[in-house]
Amino acid sequence: MKDKTAIIIGAGPAGLTAAIELQRNSAIKPILIEASQQVGGISRTIRYKGNRMDIGGHRFFSKSDRVMRWWLELMPVESGTSPEGELRYQGQQRDLPAATGAHDPQAEDLVMLIRQRKSRIYFLRRFFDYPISLTAATFRNLGLVRTFRCGVSYLRSALLPQREERSLEDFIINRFGKQLYLTFFKSYTEKVWGVPCHEISAEWGAQRIKGLSLTGVVTHFLKKTFVRGRSGDIAQKTTETSLIEKFLYPKLGPGQLWEHAAGLVRKGGGEIHFGVQIDRIHVVGNKVVSVEGRDEAGKRVTYAGDYFFSTMPIRDLVRDLSTPAPAEVVEVAEGLMYRDFITVGLLASRLAVTEKDGSPLKDNWIYIQEPDVVVGRLQIFNNWSPWLVGTPGKVWVGLEYFCNDTDPLWKLSDEEMSRLAIAEIAKIGILKAEDVEDFHVVRVPKTYPAYFGSYDRFDVIRNYLDGFENLFLVGRNGMHKYNNQDHSMLTAMTAVENIVKGVTTKDNIWAINTEMEYHEEK
Numbered sequence: 001m002k003d004k005t006a007i008i009i010g011a012g013p014a015g016l017t018a019a020i021e022l023q024r025n026s027a028i029k030p031i032l033i034e035a036s037q038q039v040g041g042i043s044r045t046i047r048y049k050g051n052r053m054d055i056g057g058h059r060f061f062s063k064s065d066r067v068m069r070w071w072l073e074l075m076p077v078e079s080g081t082s083p084e085g086e087l088r089y090q091g092q093q094r095d096l097p098a099a100t101g102a103h104d105p106q107a108e109d110l111v112m113l114i115r116q117r118k119s120r121i122y123f124l125r126r127f128f129d130y131p132i133s134l135t136a137a138t139f140r141n142l143g144l145v146r147t148f149r150c151g152v153s154y155l156r157s158a159l160l161p162q163r164e165e166r167s168l169e170d171f172i173i174n175r176f177g178k179q180l181y182l183t184f185f186k187s188y189t190e191k192v193w194g195v196p197c198h199e200i201s202a203e204w205g206a207q208r209i210k211g212l213s214l215t216g217v218v219t220h221f222l223k224k225t226f227v228r229g230r231s232g233d234i235a236q237k238t239t240e241t242s243l244i245e246k247f248l249y250p251k252l253g254p255g256q257l258w259e260h261a262a263g264l265v266r267k268g269g270g271e272i273h274f275g276v277q278i279d280r281i282h283v284v285g286n287k288v289v290s291v292e293g294r295d296e297a298g299k300r301v302t303y304a305g306d307y308f309f310s311t312m313p314i315r316d317l318v319r320d321l322s323t324p325a326p327a328e329v330v331e332v333a334e335g336l337m338y339r340d341f342i343t344v345g346l347l348a349s350r351l352a353v354t355e356k357d358g359s360p361l362k363d364n365w366i367y368i369q370e371p372d373v374v375v376g377r378l379q380i381f382n383n384w385s386p387w388l389v390g391t392p393g394k395v396w397v398g399l400e401y402f403c404n405d406t407d408p409l410w411k412l413s414d415e416e417m418s419r420l421a422i423a424e425i426a427k428i429g430i431l432k433a434e435d436v437e438d439f440h441v442v443r444v445p446k447t448y449p450a451y452f453g454s455y456d457r458f459d460v461i462r463n464y465l466d467g468f469e470n471l472f473l474v475g476r477n478g479m480h481k482y483n484n485q486d487h488s489m490l491t492a493m494t495a496v497e498n499i500v501k502g503v504t505t506k507d508n509i510w511a512i513n514t515e516m517e518y519h520e521e522k
């Protein structure tokens with residue numbers, strides 16, 4: 001009998017996970033087709049003159065033990081830094097398997113670091129804790145008048161909430177009051193999505209920031225202040241530890257794990273073809289029979305197989321079907337929207353701001369809430385992993401711009417884009433223009449599948465594409481879902497399991513990440 005093959009479109013986290021899981025659990029040979037020259041997709045590591053960039057900053061943390069084990073099987077955790085053997089993140093806790101052997105990042109590369117999260121909001125040219133906390137520093141930074149206004153507007157919302165929450169704006173104001181909404185939410189959220197908060201559905205708020213409210217923040221503050229004080233040292237220790245958030249991070253950035261995964265796929269007999277953009281999906285009846293694309297030499301290439309996994313954007317997939325989809329499916333697919341992303345790496349001799357004690361800033365990333373600049377977020381790559389910085393003693397930061405690929409911003413040349421980035425970071429006082437020594441601009445299309453446009457009719461597409469029995473939509477853009485790496489991986493793992501066990505429903509793949517508890521909060 002002829003060996004079976006699975007054609008996998010895209011060598012990002014979902015595609016590579018599918019390949020490894022097929023090799024581990026079946027005799028099906030994986031063949032990955034990747035449009036770019038690199039594995040890792042959005043989770044790749046970008047190299048520039050010995051420096052490395054991470055798009056968006058990828059924390060490796062999952063509520064799924066299966067994913068945590070999978071990552072650590074591929075890349076062992078560094079030894080010696082986590083005596084308590086556990087990670088905490090966004091209220092979730094994970095035990096780590098005991099480190100086997102010594103894995104010293106000074107001596108070897110294939111090591112998962114344990115990093116402590118620090119991120120703050122930059123507003124009014126000052127730093128605020130993220131998530132917002134009620135501390136003396138917060139009140140000092142806000143000033144008396146603004147603090148008073150926040151209190152009054154919160155009370156107004158608490159006593160007279162808007163009955164019908166129609167938009168994200170209503171949702172946040174009802175929970176925090178108008179003044180806090182204007183101070184900490186509006187500008188950044190609108191930078192990310194490019195639409196006013198009153199045009200974003202309230203449901204999005206319910207999914208993304210459910211459980212957050214000023215009442216929660218106040219309760220946390222009161223507990224910290226009074227309960228801790230009364231219960232002595234042990235409770236104090238517990239409280240403080242629970243506030244420390246840690247995550248895993250590959251020494252050389254997220255792409256290092258996926259490059260290693262790609263090596264394993266090849267070693268196991270799988271294939272990875274780079275530089276081939278799939279633009280035709282050949283279907284016969286309710287089956288996909290082959291996919292076709294153009295390679296870098298301009299030659300048309302076709303890959304036939306028994307199973308097909310797609311991580312390519314759904315809008316493109318529907319456009320590329322050899323038999324056109326019904327008009328309604330095409331209409332909904334064409335209405336799907338995306339948000340694109342530009343990151344500008346700046347190499348500098350120093351930052352213009354420091355921690356209070358004069359030491360370098362410790363943040364992994366900083367939300368830029370200032371409305372007078374377009375930049376949305378700042379990554380300090382040194383604090384993700386010191387090994388992302390090629391030249392010791394330099395600061396390597398990433399300025400992130402959220403935009404649409406139709407915006408004038410997207411079309412700026414690298415020189416123009418870097419000039420804008422340098423001018424903006426200097427304007428808000430974080431870095432002096434004369435301290436910048438080099439830059440690197442990266443444009444990443446379709447980083448965010450949007451939950452507006454035709455998304456509320458997404459089931460029309462899902463029902464149609466689920467009808468192709470050997471086609472498995474997995475990953476982030478592959479499912480048009482706000483999936484993190486772990487969700488993307490779990491969709492691939494579940495699809496492989498279905499194939500191996502002969503399960504025909506795809507509901508269990510779609511069910512992953514529906515409760516939306518842990519997200520990249522961006």
Ligand SMILES: Cc1cc2nc3c(=O)[nH]c(=O)nc-3n(C[C@H](O)[C@H](O)[C@H](O)COP(=O)(O)OP(=O)(O)OC[C@H]3O[C@@H](n4cnc5c(N)ncnc54)[C@H](O)[C@@H]3O)c2cc1C
Nearest residue numbers: 010012013014035041042056058059278312475476484485
């Ligand atoms: C700003 C930002 C921050 C994030 N932070 C985190 C985080 O902290 N933690 C976390 O776990 N996750 C995070 N994520 C999510 C994570 O990046 C994604 O979940 C993950 O990369 C999705 O994997 P994927 O394989 O589905 O898709 P992708 O990573 O998008 O990979 C898809 C691959 O398919 C290829 N491809 C597309 N179309 C075609 C085609 N037609 N033909 C051939 N190849 C094609 C692409 O080139 C790409 O390599 C973040 C994402 C963003 C945007």
